[in-house]
Amino acid sequence: MRRDAVRNRRKLLEAVGEALRTEPGAMTMAVVAERANLSLATAYRYFPSVEELLKAYLLGVIVQLRNYSHDCPKTGPALFEDVVREWARLVRSYGPAMVQIRSRTGFLTRLRGNDEVITPVRDAWERPIRSVMRHLDVPDDHFDHALFLYNAMFDPREILDLISTGLPEEEAISRLTAAYYGALQGWAGA
Incomplete structure (x- = not known):
């Protein structure tokens, strides 16, 4: 896996953890992407759904x-x-x-x-x-x-x-x- 792919995946996983702790009711891919400082399209490139991101x-x-x-x-x-x-x-x-x-x-x-x-x-x-x-x-x-x-x-x-x-x-x-x-x-x- 490319270095940028590893970095982006890590950023998304860290962002979902932070979002779950601070605002679990507002869990959307857009919220996670914003917290990770990535575009929504980039977030979906790594995880096809919020459920897949949570599972990861x-x-x-x-x-x-x-x-x-x-x-x-x-x-x-x-x-x-x-x-x-x-x-x-x-x-x-x-x-x-x-x-x-x-x-x-x-x-x-x-x-x-x-x-x-x-x-x-x-x-x-x-x-x-x-x-x-x-x-x-x-x-x-x-x-x-x-x-x-x-x-x-x-x-x-x-x-x-x-x-x-x-x-x-x-x-x-x-x-x-x-x-x-x-x-x-x-x-x-x-």
């Missing part, structure tokens, strides 16, 4: 987590907890924008349909979640539901909500992690 923004955050997860040398619960801490860091940075992006389709449906955003989520969390499952003696056939539980419990909205109520981030993450372990055991034992 979210995917960029998930890819960061996936890369961190794959490179983490830890195992077992320590691996899961380390990746959760990285997720919390990403939520702190990108969460206010990410909470504006929602799918109308359920998580398991998107997972089983190989959704292009959910597939890297699975890639990011598969090793950490399977490590915890082995540690807790949860059978492998519960993996999709373990990932579903993670998605429900570690949603950026919920993490930011807990922190905004005055709960320190480390305590919020620790409590969510303990609750996740309990939910995983409860799901498998039901």
